Amino acid sequence: MQIRQVTAEERTDTMFPLQAYAFSPSPWADADREDYARRMRFYRTAVSLVAEEDGQALACVGAFPMRQNVRGVLHEMAGVASVSTHPSARRRGFVRELLTRLLHQMRDQGCTVSALYPFRPSFYGRFGFVGLPRFRTATFAPQGLSHLLSADLPGVVERVPMQAGFDDYDALTLRLLGQRHGFSVYDEVRTAEFRELPRWVAIARVDGEVVGAVTYRIDRFGGDLVAGDLLTTGPLGRALLLQYFARHVDQVGRVIVTIGADEVPELWGTDFPVLTQGRVDHPSHAGPMARLLSMEALTGTVTTADESITIEVVDDDFIAGCYQLTGEGGRLSVEPSKNAPQATVTCGGISGLAYGVLDPVEVMTRGFGQVEASAVGPLTALFPKRMPYLFADF
Known part of the structure; x- marks a missing residue:
């Protein structure tokens, strides 16, 4: 299996057959392919990856460069889309390899958060994504x-x-x-x-x-x-x-x-x-999911709390580590720390707190980590629950 990045023009031959089979009525008409090709001029800045064997594209993912407001800070965001696999190649780990490569590439290009609409939330939960409210x-x-x-x-x-x-x-x-x-x-x-x-x-x-x-x-x-x-x-x-x-x-x-x-x-x-x-079912009506790709990028986040706490993020390729979170003067600062953590959370746990969809108790009950009793108050104050409105549908 070989992974390569394709241009917008190449998507019609490599990604269209996979996407059309996965998400559209099929067999498709020639007009559907022609319409897809016409639209590719709007995909020039998208990052598109395909997994191939013997020259045949068997799976693909894409990401659109976007911007997102997270508690008052504008982040560069990777909007993940176009995730599809040929039936004969499913459950062979192709999407896992593609998505891992894609998130690394988007992080290297400056993206500090990522969001998507999942076909199955539990699959993307293993990549650190946490659920957001559906419109x-x-x-x-x-x-x-x-x-x-x-x-x-x-x-x-x-x-x-x-x-x-x-x-x-x-x-x-x-x-x-x-x-x-x-x-x-x-x-x-x-x-x-x-x-x-x-x-x-x-x-x-x-x-x-x-x-x-x-x-x-x-x-x-x-x-x-x-x-x-x-x-x-x-x-x-x-x-x-x-x-x-x-x-x-x-x-x-x-x-x-x-x-x-x-x-x-x-x-x-x-x-x-x-x-x-607010209908939610799978795979066709899923709520969105999001995750952090950088902890330091949370610096500047609006908060009303003057609190300080040390947390450790575990089991993640992008944000694992120990951090000191400090609220002062209405803003949050995030710095690496060597102090003993008062909370140990996964990427889904800290992402849920940052996006305002989980409180510290829910982080524990959902299996996203452990929070000491002394840390519940400070974390709640630093990250009060606040429902995000994910406007863009991609």
């Missing part, structure tokens, strides 16, 4: 928001094709990248493909400033308005977009919109019927 959908009839039709809100909503509204939409995502924990975006090369999406985008403005945006499509008259992520800078942007949805009362039967785990749709109105769902 939710809110489904409701637009008449449930009728109270907003008479509200005199200080702002306007403009509806334009995605191509025309892309620059404003993209600028809003970059703004939210600096504000929202867990939020992530692709680089400019990959992001450019979204300009071509056959979607409307509703853009909410107040005094000319963009305060919200949402992409959507309408499947038929009397059918569904299916929206993407409800992106807002605050309550006013959300109210303007919900008011815009309400104006479709005589056109669509339902609105289905994507929301983060911290959104509470039942509070959008009084007597407001809404179905909020």
Whole structure:
């Protein structure tokens, strides 16, 4: 077995057959292959690895260069995708070898965190990844928001094709990248493909400033308005977009919109019927997972605690070691330490704390390590639970 990196142009011959068989209806048509080849101009900065035997590609992985906000610090992120294997080569360790090589390469290129959507979370858990909340959908009839039709809100909503509204939409995502924990975006090369999406985008403005945006499509008259992520800078942007949805009362039967785990749709109105769902099953509807690729990169993380603790990270190729974590002046510092550790955790354990999805007790109950009783308080204070919103779907 030989592993080699392929270019975006080579992906069509090497990776497309594997990905198409793994994730798409098959056999596929020639048009599917042609569409894939056309899209490869947006994959020029992706790192793509294939495992070959006798010149035949049997497995592949890829990573997109991205950025992610983790507790107020922007990290270079490796967005892992395109993980697939020929049926005859499955359970032979090809993906394990590829993923290990990929994470090392992305770490060497400056990535300090990584995220992915798993086909089986337990498999990626062995690589240090820990689960993050999956996005939710809110489904409701637009008449449930009728109270907003008479509200005199200080702002306007403009509806334009995605191509025309892309620059404003993209600028809003970059703004939210600096504000929202867990939020992530692709680089400019990959992001450019979204300009071509056959979607409307509703853009909410107040005094000319963009305060919200949402992409959507309408499947038929009397059918569904299916929206993407409800992106807002605050309550006013959300109210303007919900008011815009309400104006479709005589056109669509339902609105289905994507929301983060911290959104509470039942509070959008009084007597407001809404179905909020977060479906998770495998392999097709998995929640995302993430991990740290560097401990020192956590320096600068926002924290309100003035605490200091020594932890040891074990069983990991990237971040194993002993570290002193110190919160002072609203920021965290991380330095190598020779002190006796008060907590011994795996990569999944410290990643769960850093991303805010686990507290120290859950680290122990989930089997991610041992935390002394004296360390529970300081670790909880340094890493209070906080649900990340992983915006980018890759």
